[in-house]
Amino acid sequence: MKKFSYLLFCVIVITSCQQPNSSNMLATEEKKDTDTVVDSHTYAKPKEAISTHLDLDIEVDFQQKKIKGKAAHQIKNLAKTNHIFFDTQDLSIEKVTIGYPEKETPFELGVKDKNLGQALQVSIDSNTTIVTIYYSSDPSAQALQWLNPQQTADKKHPFLFTQSESIFARSWVPCQDSPGIRFTYNASVKVPKDLLAIMSAENPTTKNDSGIYYFKMPQAIPAYLLALTVGDLVFKPVGARTGIYAEHSMIDKAVYEFAETEDMLMAAEKLYGKYGWGRYDIVVLPPSFPFGGMENPRLTFATPTVIAGDRSLTSLVAHEMAHSWSGNLVTNATWNDFWLNEGFTVYFERRILEVIYGHDYTEMQAVLGKQDVIETMTEIGMSSEDTRLKLQLDKRHPDDGMNDIPYEKGYLLLRLIEETVGREKLDAFLNKYFETFAFKSMTTEVFVSYLKTELLKGDTALERKLMLEQWIYQAGLPVNCPTMVSTRLQKVDETIEEWKKGKASNQLTTKQWSTHEWVHFLRHLPSDLGIEKMKELDQVFHFTSTNNCEILAEWLHLVIGNKYTQGYKSLENFLSTVGRRKYVLPLYKAMVKTTEGKKMANEIFAKAKANYHFVTANSVEEALKK
Ligand code: BES
Numbered sequence: 294m295k296k297f298s299y300l301l302f303c304v305i306v307i308t309s310c311q312q313p314n315s316s317n318m319l320a321t322e323e324k325k326d327t328d329t330v331v332d333s334h335t336y337a338k339p340k341e342a343i344s345t346h347l348d349l350d351i352e353v354d355f356q357q358k359k360i361k362g363k364a365a366h367q368i369k370n371l372a373k374t375n376h377i378f379f380d381t382q383d384l385s386i387e388k389v390t391i392g393y394p395e396k397e398t399p400f401e402l403g404v405k406d407k408n409l410g411q412a413l414q415v416s417i418d419s420n421t422t423i424v425t426i427y428y429s430s431d432p433s434a435q436a437l438q439w440l441n442p443q444q445t446a447d448k449k450h451p452f453l454f455t456q457s458e459s460i461f462a463r464s465w466v467p468c469q470d471s472p473g474i475r476f477t478y479n480a481s482v483k484v485p486k487d488l489l490a491i492m493s494a495e496n497p498t499t500k501n502d503s504g505i506y507y508f509k510m511p512q513a514i515p516a517y518l519l520a521l522t523v524g525d526l527v528f529k530p531v532g533a534r535t536g537i538y539a540e541h542s543m544i545d546k547a548v549y550e551f552a553e554t555e556d557m558l559m560a561a562e563k564l565y566g567k568y569g570w571g572r573y574d575i576v577v578l579p580p581s582f583p584f585g586g587m588e589n590p591r592l593t594f595a596t597p598t599v600i601a602g603d604r605s606l607t608s609l610v611a612h613e614m615a616h617s618w619s620g621n622l623v624t625n626a627t628w629n630d631f632w633l634n635e636g637f638t639v640y641f642e643r644r645i646l647e648v649i650y651g652h653d654y655t656e657m658q659a660v661l662g663k664q665d666v667i668e669t670m671t672e673i674g675m676s677s678e679d680t681r682l683k684l685q686l687d688k689r690h691p692d693d694g695m696n697d698i699p700y701e702k703g704y705l706l707l708r709l710i711e712e713t714v715g716r717e718k719l720d721a722f723l724n725k726y727f728e729t730f731a732f733k734s735m736t737t738e739v740f741v742s743y744l745k746t747e748l749l750k751g752d753t754a755l756e757r758k759l760m761l762e763q764w765i766y767q768a769g770l771p772v773n774c775p776t777m778v779s780t781r782l783q784k785v786d787e788t789i790e791e792w793k794k795g796k797a798s799n800q801l802t803t804k805q806w807s808t809h810e811w812v813h814f815l816r817h818l819p820s821d822l823g824i825e826k827m828k829e830l831d832q833v834f835h836f837t838s839t840n841n842c843e844i845l846a847e848w849l850h851l852v853i854g855n856k857y858t859q860g861y862k863s864l865e866n867f868l869s870t871v872g873r874r875k876y877v878l879p880l881y882k883a884m885v886k887t888t889e890g891k892k893m894a895n896e897i898f899a900k901a902k903a904n905y906h907f908v909t910a911n912s913v914e915e916a917l918k919k
């Protein structure tokens with residue numbers, strides 16, 4: 294489970310950015326600015342005509358599993374061209390109009406590409422300012438997961454959620470789907486009367502009789518942050534600016550679990566500047582949500598698998614909240630620069646958590662994160678190009694190259710910078726960075742050049758010490774990678790040694806252990822434990838029946854590796870209810886290593902597939918083919 298298989302990256306190519314091998318390459322790269330970037334995962338041509346505001350007017354039809362309505366784009370025809378391009382995937386386009394009053398205009402859908410969908414080319418005039426697209430989505434739309442009542446916590450009403458990152462927004466809204474293109478939006482969403490709709494925008498807190506909800510997102514965002522959830526949801530505040538949306542049976546548990554949200558927000562603001570998005574709310578989704586969390590602005594989407602009952606998995610909130618700066622405010626210009634979103638966020642997440650839980654706690658996470666990245670690099674090959682921070686995923690499936698490298702290698706680079714220049718200077722630099730580039734997109738090259746002028750200030754010795762070029766453009770982990778020691782995890786290592794020497798499980802000192810200590814414990818047990826030892830551990834610690842998904846997923850790897858049949862039911866149950874790809878995919882990968890396991894994997898997948906969102910189902914399918 295250790296690796297995140299974070300999805301879908303698409304590629305975007307920076308025109309002349311070939312893999313730099315020579316050490317002077319960084320300098321060449323620096324000359325570029327964000328304007329010269331070409332995102333190869335969009336059909337939009339932002340230098341010619343760009344959408345700056347979207348008025349979305351849609352109806353959510355649970356019977357037909359369709360979103361239908363119109364998307365009116367306010368556009369700027371920069372090049373006075375007679376065509377504008379949008380991205381679509383499996384959308385039916387009924388008609389397109391320009392101007393107001395509306396006048397029908399010719400349009401054309403391009404050839405279907407497996408990853409990118411279809412270009413929608415619309416005829417416009419040199420002075421056109423509005424393009425309105427009448428459309429409906431397909432029942433198989435990749436961003437959407439339509440859940441029947443059985444798949445929800447309350448089991449009474451259907452549920453819908455979207456997952457637009459990275460390039461799925463185009464499957465439910467015709468739009469210019471590139472992280473480098475930002476627009477504001479207003480929306481009107483009609484849903485069945487007993488359901489509430491909420492979006493990545495200013496949100497209602499209660500249902501109304503009309504079933505029509507209005508939304509406003511006055512800050513410009515890229516399409517991957519367009520988000521909608523529809524369900525029988527209730528809202529409860531947890532702080533002045535923070536609150537939780539969840540189904541009835543989940544709300545109190547969720548409110549308890551996320552009670553520290555407002556404190557986290559204050560800690561975050563103290564570190565990197567004012568929170569600029571108004572409210573920060575969280576919606577708890579059903580367990581088939583394919584991610585841990587998604588940083589939709591104003592409304593983080595979260596998996597219920599972090600509700601462990603003891604607030605032990607709330608780092609997810611710190612992470613998604615941190616994206617309000619790194620990602621949502623300063624956004625990776627292309628998906629090749631994804632580490633600018635995720636690596637920065639992991640660093641920021643741990644800084645927030647350090648304020649709340651202390652250094653000992655976050656150091657455990659950093660050490661486990663480094664274990665993750667080393668394991669992933671070992672798996673895909675230390676010299677694989679996908680272990681570089683700057684990715685090159687052109688013409689590949691968006692799912693390719695996705696793993697925890699942008700997260701944890703990115704974190705390690707920021708940590709190295711912190712250790713080299715000192716926290717105070719790095720913090721001042723990051724504050725200025727977020728302020729200077731707010732609501733803009735950022736390439737790796739522009740970041741490096743800004744870092745050199747603003748932080749390193751021409752100190753070449755410092756520059757050499759950091760070895761930025763190696764970190765960013767070369768594979769593996771450079772020799773100056775920070776080394777970290779977690780005293781709490783060292784104690785776990787000692788406990789494992791005692792156990793290996795024959796101390797009984799029930800004699801071990803594990804009382805104060807957090808989730809992280811348990812994960813470390815399970816990861817470092819001998820992989821070939823054998824049935825007797827598995828049984829002993831299970832009897833004492835009740836791993837098979839734990840409600841903590843992080844611990845359970847780790848244990849299930851031992852269940853598979855040791856053919857511990859007593860755990861099979863729990864394994865099947867887990868894979869049938871939870872759709873979080875970080876857990877699900879590595880378990881399938883572990884199963885397919887043996888013939889017997891492969892059979893079991895195929896059988897479980899055949900039944901569980903219907904419960905998975907496209908991104909999880911697609912990744913598992915690939916893994917089962919191997
Ligand atoms: N933005 C990501 C989720 C994502 C990544 C969606 C790539 C689509 C493509 C989100 O912020 C994230 O990193 N989630 C993690 C949370 C964890 C690091 C606390 C997850 O889902 O596990």
Ligand code: ZN
Nearest residue numbers: 612616635638
């Ligand atoms: Zn993230």
